[in-house]
Amino acid sequence: MKLSSKIHLYSSVLMAAILIVMNLSVYxxxxxxxxxxxxxxxxxxxxxxVKSIAHSAATIPIxxxxxxxxxxxxxIQFVPADSKAxxxxxxxxxxxxxxxxxxxxxxxxxxxILYEGMRYVLVSLPVIWSDGAxxxxxxxxxxxxTMETLQVLRIVLxxxxxxxxxxxxxxxxxxxxxxxxxxxxxxxxxREIRQSxxxxxxxxxxxxxxxxxxxxxxxxxMITLLESNHARQEQFVSNASHELKTPLTIIESYASLLKRRxxxxxxxxxxxxxxxxxxxxxxxxxxxxxxxLARNQDQWQVEMEQVDLVALSESSARAFRDAYNRTVEVEAxxxxxxxxxSRRLKQLLFILLDNARKYSDEHIVxxxxxxxxxxxxxxxxxxxxxxxxxxxxxxxxxxxxxxxRTRRGGGAGLGLSLAKDIAEAISAVLELDSLPGVGTTATIxxxxxK
Numbered sequence: 001m002k003l004s005s006k007i008h009l010y011s012s013v014l015m016a017a018i019l020i021v022m023n024l025s026v027y028x029x030x031x032x033x034x035x036x037x038x039x040x041x042x043x044x045x046x047x048x049x050v051k052s053i054a055h056s057a058a059t060i061p062i063x064x065x066x067x068x069x070x071x072x073x074x075x076i077q078f079v080p081a082d083s084k085a086x087x088x089x090x091x092x093x094x095x096x097x098x099x100x101x102x103x104x105x106x107x108x109x110x111x112x113i114l115y116e117g118m119r120y121v122l123v124s125l126p127v128i129w130s131d132g133a134x135x136x137x138x139x140x141x142x143x144x145x146t147m148e149t150l151q152v153l154r155i156v157l158x159x160x161x162x163x164x165x166x167x168x169x170x171x172x173x174x175x176x177x178x179x180x181x182x183x184x185x186x187x188x189x190x191r192e193i194r195q196s197x198x199x200x201x202x203x204x205x206x207x208x209x210x211x212x213x214x215x216x217x218x219x220x221x222m223i224t225l226l227e228s229n230h231a232r233q234e235q236f237v238s239n240a241s242h243e244l245k246t247p248l249t250i251i252e253s254y255a256s257l258l259k260r261r262x263x264x265x266x267x268x269x270x271x272x273x274x275x276x277x278x279x280x281x282x283x284x285x286x287x288x289x290x291x292x293l294a295r296n297q298d299q300w301q302v303e304m305e306q307v308d309l310v311a312l313s314e315s316s317a318r319a320f321r322d323a324y325n326r327t328v329e330v331e332a333x334x335x336x337x338x339x340x341x342s343r344r345l346k347q348l349l350f351i352l353l354d355n356a357r358k359y360s361d362e363h364i365v366x367x368x369x370x371x372x373x374x375x376x377x378x379x380x381x382x383x384x385x386x387x388x389x390x391x392x393x394x395x396x397x398x399x400x401x402x403x404x405r406t407r408r409g410g411g412a413g414l415g416l417s418l419a420k421d422i423a424e425a426i427s428a429v430l431e432l433d434s435l436p437g438v439g440t441t442a443t444i445x446x447x448x449x450k
Contacts, residue, residue: 003183007176008169015168016161023157031150035112038121038146043110045071046123046139053137057130066090074120074141079104081134101138112143119143182212186219199227250279302425306449307342309377310335313366316349320357320364327363328353336368337449338375341426345444348428349377351419352442356381360439370448377444386434394432395420 049069056065062078067090070076075091081104091097100115102124109124122140129135189200201220254272261268310332317328338345349366356364360383367378386394395416416432423430427447434440 002180004173004176004180007179008173011172011175012165012169015172016165019161019164019168023161027150027153027157030153034146034150035143038141038143039110039112042121042123042139042141043108046125046137049076049139050125050127050137054127054129063088063090069139071139071141073144074139075100076140077101077136077138079124079136079138097140100140102136104136106134113140119147179212182216186216189219193223199223199230248283251276302341302344304339304341304426307338307340307345308335309338309368309375309446312342312346313349313368313377316346316353317366320350320353324357326357328366329363330366330368332368333370336370336375338446339449340428340446344422344426345428345446348419348422348426348430348444349379351415351422352379352444355415355442356383356440359383373448375446375448377446379442380439382439385436385438385440386432387436391432391434 053065053069060068066076066078066088070090070092072092075097077087077090079087079101087101097115100113100120100122102109102111102122105124106126108126109122111122113120113122120140120142122138124136124138126134127137185203192198193200201223254275258269258272310330313330313332317330320326320328353364353366356379360381362382365378365380367376367380369376369378420430423444429445431443431445432440433443
């Protein structure tokens, strides 16, 4: 059964149950109040009749007294203490109602009884007669009119319930469709995505703030994440197949050359081994960068903390000097603290230092300083620089400036693209200024640690 049908069925049954219980309660309360009112009224009338009969008992025969006070649609009876003695009575209808009575009792009795399919109110009151004996005056009155009223009420309540169920059923059907509509849109969108292979989002009513809209927003966020992951996956496959093809071809060519002539020509052997080793290292670096770029920033496990930027710069410069035997100077005025991820910042700094090493022969300078509300690290080289019209493209993946980003220099065009992603992940801003023949300055701007 579909969800809309379940909502329709359950809502209709629930509303019908509520209407039935409510109408039963109304009927019960009304019938009880009506019958209780009849009992109180009969008791009051019986008390008045008993006083009148007791006052006239010495002068008027009992049969005449009873005939004078017999109620409409009812009976009045004179019951002695001796149950075997005859109990004179008078009825308004003239029918035999000898069995319509209560046993003799010296206490007042007020009851509702059923006699031959009819309901009666019967009141029994003790009275002291002229001879000093205690008798019961029992007065009964038919509740036929009250029962007819209650019957009409039952019919009205049943009719009202039936009529009220019509809009209830219609409204629950509409309600079910309204509730299920966003879910249906989700299902339709997912089917379209599966059939077309293209990611789509559902339209949301911005004014509404209910759970269904939140579900739709969560679905759209999921689609955004899936689309991003899919794009990264496609980009990774495309980039890897494109960029790894050349080094693999070089390795294959040199390996074939070694296989044919390597044993006969030692100089060719050394050249081939060096080329294969160099391409293997470049493939390893490229693969690591591609894998990192293929990840979402949420998976980078960034841990923001207070970092001593001067100490981090000095340790990075020292490691770089030892690895490449290049002069790297650190310039700083006192302690500079930044709010960042030290591990990712060091990785970013190494990318910038590696670029400076590749495209300049002079010493490299790292400047650490402070500005209002922010701190910065600058990596300055005196290399060949980059033209202004090329500068805006250097953060694109696999982009190389012809004169600078050569394979001979070891670059695959991924370093600055990865640097930009790392900067975004650690809430930093990466800027690049360069002039051909003058050099390049890469600036990392960070939030100052409080």
